[in-house]
Amino acid sequence: MQFTCHQCGQPCEKKPSDHVQKGRPWKHTFCNQECYDRWRAERHLEVKAQWLRFQREVWGTVPIERHRPAGAREYARQFEEKARLTYLPQLGFTEIVDLSAMSNQFFVDFVATFKGRRVLVDATVKLKAYVPEKVGLANALRMRLFIIHVAPGREGLFHLNEVRGGRVVSRVPAALIREHAELRAAELPPGSAPA
Numbered sequence: 001m002q003f004t005c006h007q008c009g010q011p012c013e014k015k016p017s018d019h020v021q022k023g024r025p026w027k028h029t030f031c032n033q034e035c036y037d038r039w040r041a042e043r044h045l046e047v048k049a050q051w052l053r054f055q056r057e058v059w060g061t062v063p064i065e066r067h068r069p070a071g072a073r074e075y076a077r078q079f080e081e082k083a084r085l086t087y088l089p090q091l092g093f094t095e096i097v098d099l100s101a102m103s104n105q106f107f108v109d110f111v112a113t114f115k116g117r118r119v120l121v122d123a124t125v126k127l128k129a130y131v132p133e134k135v136g137l138a139n140a141l142r143m144r145l146f147i148i149h150v151a152p153g154r155e156g157l158f159h160l161n162e163v164r165g166g167r168v169v170s171r172v173p174a175a176l177i178r179e180h181a182e183l184r185a186a187e188l189p190p191g192s193a194p195a
C-alpha cells in the first residue's frame, strides 16, 4: 500500500513493524529514519516554542522599553517592593533589610531572617535566573540563598526557591505555571471565551 511521508511528502510504503526498534511504532508514515528524526526535531522545537509562549502568557513579560538600563531599574524596583512588603512577610521572612534601596551595587536585594537565621534573598521577574555570583556570595558567607520570582503580569503570583546543592540557576517550576493557568481558566464564567 502507498502512503505519503509525513515529513517530506514523498510516496512511501508503510511498514510500521520496520520502525519499532526505537521503542514505539510510528504514528505517522515516514519514508525513512532520517525523515522521522527530522520531523521529531522540528516537532520538539515547535512544542518548546508553544510552551515558552504559554509561560509568558501566564507569567507576564517585561515591556520592551524596560530593557533599557534607565527604565529597567525603576521597573524592577516595583516588584522588589512587592516581594519585600507583601510576599516575603507572607512566607515568614522578617527583619528584611532592603540592600537594593541603599545601592544598586549589591549582589542581592535583601538580607532577612527566616526560621531564626539570617539569609540572603533576591527578587526577580524572570522565570529562570542565572545567579552564580549570588551563589558565590552565599557560600562565602555560609548563608542560605533564596530567589523570589515575582510575576510581572499577575498580581499574587510568585515562587520562592532556595538555590542550593551546587546549582546556579533558579527557576519557576512548570507545574506552577500550569496550575495557575488552570485556576484562571476555572475562574472564567461559563461560556465566555478566554481573552
Ligand SMILES: [Zn+2]
Pocket (backbone or CB within 6 Å): 005, 006, 007, 008, 009, 010, 030, 031, 032, 035
Ligand atoms: Zn520522507
